[in-house]
Amino acid sequence: MEVKTTGEHINQILWQACDTFRGKIDSSIYKDYILVMLFIKYLSDTYKEHYEEYMKKYEGNEERVRRALLRDRFILDEICTFEYLYNKRNDVEIGSTINKALEHLETENSGKLRGVFRNIDFNSESVLGKTKERNAMLKQLLEDFNKLDLRPSSLGEDDIIGDAYQFLIEKFASDAGKKGGEFFTPTMVSELLARLVKPKENDRIYDPTCGSGSLLIKVVNQVASKKVAVYGQERNGQTHSLCRMNMFLHKIDDAKIEWGDTLSNPLHLDDEGQLMTFQVVVANPPFSLDKWAIGFAGNTNGEENKFKMEASLDPYRRFEWGVPPSSKGDYAFVLHMIHSLADEGRMAVILPHGVLFRGASEAKIRKEIIEHNLLDAVIGLPENLFYGTGIPACILVIKKNRNRDNVLFIDASGEGNYEKGKNQNKLREEDIQKIVETYGRYETIEKYSYVATKDEIRENDYNLNIPRYVDTFEEEEFVDMSAVKNNIEKIKSELKEIEEQMEKYVKELGL
Template sequence: MQNKQWTQKEVNETLWRACDTFRGKIDSSIYKDYILVMLFMKYISDVYKEHYTELLEKYDGDKEMADRQIKLDRFTLNDASSFDDLYQNRNASNIGEIINKALADVEESNKTKLRGVFKNIDFNSESILGNTKERNTMLKDLLEDFSKLDLRPSRLLGEDVIGNAYEYLISNFASDAGKKGGEFFTPSEVSELLSRLVKPEENDRIYDPTCGSGSLLIKAFDKVPSKKAQIYGQERNGQTHSLARMNMFLHGIDDAKIAWGDTIANPLHIENGKLMKFQVVVANPPFSLDKWASGFSGESNGDFVMESSLDPFKRFDWGVPPKSKGDYAFVQHMLHSLAEGGRMGVVLPHGVLFRGASEGRIRKEIIDLNLLDAVIGLPANLFFGTSIPATILVFKQNRTRDNILFIDASQDGMYEKGKNQNKLKEEDILRITAAYEKYETEEKFTHVATKKEIKENDYNLNIPRYVDTFEEEELVDLEEVKENIESIKEELEELEAEMKKYLEELGL
């Protein structure tokens, strides 16, 4: 164990086996929090332990000097709140309480970076983990599973093994969780495509108003080679907000500003009393969210009608979306948060391209303001929890052109078909991004539509109106078909004659 080197694959497989502790007892959308928190605890404990050992060696066993130096690390850890201490107490009758206290100590010791990060997790919950005996058995098994892992940096082979392992787990949990999975994770290849389309640059502010577990933000941040960019996010779900903050920390991003709350009713990234502005905005908001404006009503009133005047930030002056479909509420929020020259990429259901009434009016306003740069149709069944095809809309402030590019990337051959879920391959991502860069019409794949075309289509952006992927069937040669039929008839007659001959020989 002391000298073993751990590959990414071995770490991933060991973590996935640790989930057996909960499988069949608790839904994966719930037990994911316990697994991910324990991974976090094990990792920071191993990092801390290794560095402390190195400092003791450096200072010839001078504990006081080592203690003083280690306080300058990214985080600090008390002996009583380390994973090793939890493991030593694995047989305790109150192990759930002991783990909760350790988590509280970690938060208290690292207030600026980890305050409140474990607030939504309770290792002593009877309603989730069962009675004392069941709970203690489960937690003991969990600690024993994680004790098999050695996550000291010197033992890990590869770059960002822990960050990758965290993403691996989240992805698998999202797949397991069905519809709920899509609420906290965007498939990595879609995140990769979005981040390449918006091209984050050094010193950009990068924002995701519905950030889930933060994977999309991390992909965008990784596109900045110097890592000099500031991350902002907001997430409504408390557990998912905690996942995002842990995800950032495990990827070495200590200064990410991830807020907890309803982005539409209570946007929390404010500057001088107005919405903060961002150079890059990326998002995969919940598709067609029902009751998206309920936060404005102040009560659960089924008769509540949202009006633009209720929003102090004037985001809905272009139109108030229908109460059962919040897609354009998020789009308008993001566009009002976009800085001069900013780029924005958002994943949405196809309905936003053609639905009428208030959504049609909003769409017309956005197009007339020359904010929409591209419409990209994605294959069906890419996302967790829904098989419907989605679209990526790319927006830009201060566009120098007034055409709109349409890309149909939903066709066969543009993605990898999977048993449960389809995937975009690297070559597919490259083809889409190259087409966006080229910004030209390519038969059966892309079309650059003029404003005149868009207006003639009553601002309907349905992709088949602009990209014709229809393949004409070859004309049937009737003479050839007739000859084939005659030939088949002759063969059939010969076979029947031969069959009759055999039957006669057998006396039948």
């Protein structure tokens, strides 16, 4: 019986492959080389197995085999295969050979892979060092990956490659500290958002700051048939590439993932050139992004510091309820998401707590969101859940055409609602269930949740700070001073007895 390749084995080999770069290159950079190589190895092993199957089926008729392979998910020529690159591992031009293979793979699969590898250079002296050390690293990388058998028939579970990719991205995020938060949302936080928005079959799902795509994939996985349309946009070129590969490895082949600044250049537009709308929108945008509006500045003749964002500069009219402060882009993303919501659409977004109570234009925007009856829930999360920041965050759940006009507040930040970790705290399955069930029942639970009326929120001047609504204050236990006094007297008396006993022993020993 053929031994199956387990997820554990794949993860072990991948982590070994990372040792090739550790100490030489920052993990936020070398992650791209590892993840691209995993993608190539998987495509190659799948192609190789299909080639052998077709050769058997068509009794060695090369032309029929070639035609059959053209109908596969990806087309690979010999020079794009991992085997070809592995056999060239000792060549002095190996970096250039890998680059050419990637370029050819893009060309042959231009409908799916156009631009996926444009941000990675296996022949870069500035990143990988001079020829000798660069070649030594690339040779080692190819040898590490050669230990992996990723043919579909040898893989134990259906999602094993996608899971391995996720494993690596999460490891890199943990390793990269602050930079990690830019491309990865912790798994259980993504899971929570996915369950809050309840995606359904045939929904259009959108993440305007999609990073490496982990949050989108969690939302897709909520739908058993996976029959949904997936859209995302990401500003960072490398991360955009990771996201597209991540989608393919999770068998989401028709995801539309665009590269660009979502705020100044949203790329998912309808036939009229307006913002496309979606039934489900989720996001973990960068917290309090400084200079978020710089893309609207146009030609400032070198006077960037004098640029002031105004609602009229946005052709999509997203900022008519207020222009967020230039140093804090949180509500810019929220407003973009609201304008991207279809009727009956629902969205969940992770934000820093400041959005709940900061004043000026943010207070004005908050008021509009509440008065338009869009805010469905505010959920406070524990501190230290995210990569690169210890601050506690919150989730805003927003819905179009709600059938109620109050707002549920949940404080899930207290002890007992998460697992404490050495470097990072984690949400457990029971913590997520408690939040989702409370949201589903939409009820007040002492010291955990509170259903506030719109009038209460108005009375609080549209301040949404959770402690104003959920009282988690624990009363100090009553201290009985006379009992304390009696206890002290008792201890003194016992101490006196012990001292007398000690003195007796000392005398007996003649000391």
